[in-house]
Amino acid sequence: MLNSADTPLRAALRHVALFANLSDAELDLVAARVREKRIERGAFFFHQGEPAENFHILKSGQVRIFQTTPEGTQVLMHFIQSGQMFGAIAAFGVKEYPASAQGDEPSSAWVWNANTMRELVAEIPALALNALEHTAQIIQQLQERVRELQTERVERRVARALLRLARQSGKRIAEGVLIDHPLSRQDLAEMTGTNLYSVSRILSAWEKQGLVSSGRERIILCVPHKLVILAEDLVPPPNK
Amino acid sequence: MLNSADTPLRAALRHVALFANLSDAELDLVAARVREKRIERGAFFFHQGEPAENFHILKSGQVRIFQTTPEGTQVLMHFIQSGQMFGAIAAFGVKEYPASAQGDEPSSAWVWNANTMRELVAEIPALALNALEHTAQIIQQLQERVRELQTERVERRVARALLRLARQSGKRIAEGVLIDHPLSRQDLAEMTGTNLYSVSRILSAWEKQGLVSSGRERIILCVPHKLVILAEDLVPPPNK
DNA sequence: CGCGCTCTTGAGAGCGTTCAACTTGCGTGG
DNA sequence: CCACGCAAGTTGAACGCTCTCAAGAGCGCG
Numbered sequence: 305m306l307n308s309a310d311t312p313l314r315a316a317l318r319h320v321a322l323f324a325n326l327s328d329a330e331l332d333l334v335a336a337r338v339r340e341k342r343i344e345r346g347a348f349f350f351h352q353g354e355p356a357e358n359f360h361i362l363k364s365g366q367v368r369i370f371q372t373t374p375e376g377t378q379v380l381m382h383f384i385q386s387g388q389m390f391g392a393i394a395a396f397g398v399k400e401y402p403a404s405a406q407g408d409e410p411s412s413a414w415v416w417n418a419n420t421m422r423e424l425v426a427e428i429p430a431l432a433l434n435a436l437e438h439t440a441q442i443i444q445q446l447q448e449r450v451r452e453l454q455t456e457r458v459e460r461r462v463a464r465a466l467l468r469l470a471r472q473s474g475k476r477i478a479e480g481v482l483i484d485h486p487l488s489r490q491d492l493a494e495m496t497g498t499n500l501y502s503v504s505r506i507l508s509a510w511e512k513q514g515l516v517s518s519g520r521e522r523i524i525l526c527v528p529h530k531l532v533i534l535a536e537d538l539v540p541p542p543n544k
Numbered sequence: 545m546l547n548s549a550d551t552p553l554r555a556a557l558r559h560v561a562l563f564a565n566l567s568d569a570e571l572d573l574v575a576a577r578v579r580e581k582r583i584e585r586g587a588f589f590f591h592q593g594e595p596a597e598n599f600h601i602l603k604s605g606q607v608r609i610f611q612t613t614p615e616g617t618q619v620l621m622h623f624i625q626s627g628q629m630f631g632a633i634a635a636f637g638v639k640e641y642p643a644s645a646q647g648d649e650p651s652s653a654w655v656w657n658a659n660t661m662r663e664l665v666a667e668i669p670a671l672a673l674n675a676l677e678h679t680a681q682i683i684q685q686l687q688e689r690v691r692e693l694q695t696e697r698v699e700r701r702v703a704r705a706l707l708r709l710a711r712q713s714g715k716r717i718a719e720g721v722l723i724d725h726p727l728s729r730q731d732l733a734e735m736t737g738t739n740l741y742s743v744s745r746i747l748s749a750w751e752k753q754g755l756v757s758s759g760r761e762r763i764i765l766c767v768p769h770k771l772v773i774l775a776e777d778l779v780p781p782p783n784k
Numbered sequence: 785c786g787c788g789c790t791c792t793t794g795a796g797a798g799c800g801t802t803c804a805a806c807t808t809g810c811g812t813g814g
Numbered sequence: 815c816c817a818c819g820c821a822a823g824t825t826g827a828a829c830g831c832t833c834t835c836a837a838g839a840g841c842g843c844g
Binding site: 371373374375377379381392393394396397398402403422425426427429430432433435436437438439440441442443444446447448449450451453454455494496497536 | 611613614615617619621632633634636637638642643662665666667669670672673675676677678679680681682683684686687688689690691693694695734736737776
């Protein structure tokens with residue numbers, strides 16, 4: 305189904321969402337300026353506060369994007385999966401990375417210099433449109449998160465976070481849907497604006513009800529359908 | 545200081561940040577497809593959930609962007625000032641407006657059809673770069689807000705919100721810096737994820753300390769400097 | 785000059801955090 | 815191979831920030 309004359313690199317980039325609808329010539333422009341960077345598990349592609357020099361797309365592995373507050377508490381913004389861009393906000397305007405990007409596993413990424421990426425965007429209309437589309441989606445997700453933080457209780461926020469993770473990296477297994485990467489109580493807390501104790505209590509309660517099955521850095525949603533009800537239930541007063 | 549051959553419309557658009565660095569010919573392209581829309585105070589440019597057909601830039605007046613949850617509570621996302629774009633997220637990808645845009649005053653906006661704006665972005669590289677830069681800034685602001693909601697107490701969030709408003713639409717007067725548009729306790733609550741009672745208590749306390757002077761939908765920051773300390777203070781335990 | 789919307793303030797309750805102590809799981813080195 | 819140790823997770827108890835509800839005061843517009 306591929307152009308048989310594709311170079312391996314061009315073929316790989318062709319499947320990245322950001323480069324959808326680019327012509328072969330345009331893909332070559334993009335490919336000509338890319339370089340690759342690998343990091344070990346736990347290492348960083350960049351740190352919060354560093355000058356934002358690069359634009360990244362994850363090639364393999366998994367990366368977490370988080371901010372650290374002056375007080376030292378962390379806020380987990382995103383998990384980046386293969387094919388997704390990161391460090392993009394910084395490349396398009398801001399001068400410093402507003403967050404850090406750390407490998408959850410050994411990871412590799414395609415990297416472009418920020419100025420180079422801006423030139424490419426200016427040269428390739430389809431790339432500009434794709435980039436705008438993706439940033440628009442990020443904005444929508446962030447607005448959703450603000451809305452949740454402002455209006456919803458902790459239990460519901462945790463339910464939503466798990467459902468989102470299941471959609472992103474869920475894996476069907478016998479017992480239900482496994483969140484297919486290490487995920488601690490602390491991680492979930494940093495995603496939902498609470499602490500590991502509250503997350504632990506909530507998961508324990510759900511486990512008693514058979515909704516989930518969880519272990520060390522491992523969570524299985526057994527009855528996702530009931531979590532959806534928890535996350536979105538509008539029935540006003542539970543009449544117990 | 546302007547090109548004397550400018551049409552009035554071209555001259556006006558030239559000063560919009562989104563159209564910075566566009567040539568006269570490009571500005572004319574943009575101007576050729578614009579139309580204008582006026583609304584009364586309290587009326588809407590668009591409602592949450594409607595198909596996202598238009599891209600807007602505020603010409604005059606003031607607009608609030610907010611989301612309404614299924615439960616009916618509102619979350620105030622932004623105040624839009626003259627020259628700022630809105631309804632942009634929707635135009636670049638999403639199919640429905642994720643929020644509503646309501647006039648806080650009688651307001652008028654330049655409006656482009658969403659498809660038209662996408663065509664313009666594809667035709668005008670400088671416009672694409674500007675748009676990406678602005679969406680990147682919005683993302684950064686939203687990340688900041690998520691971080692605040694997850695890690696900070698109500699009082700600090702309110703302090704930050706006021707300082708932000710002062711920066712955006714503050715007006716120097718004798719007593720201090722006036723937030724130059726009607727702003728109720730309820731509005732502040734919907735911006736910071738609390739309720740009008742807590743906001744009222746906080747403002748009362750600050751008023752006793754002389755930090756602010758507030759009245760009906762009107763707030764003056766008397767000692768902004770001390771609010772900054774409140775918003776960012778790292779000194780761990782205030783020893784009273 | 786009165787009606788309505790905004791704001792204030794008290795009292796009480798509860799959700800969630802904090803702290804502390806303990807358990808469990810897993811890798812590693814003796 | 816077992817023992818040790820650290821990291822992740824659990825759970826109880828207590829506190830307190832914030833919300834909720836209720837009642838009343840104040841400001842402005844018509």
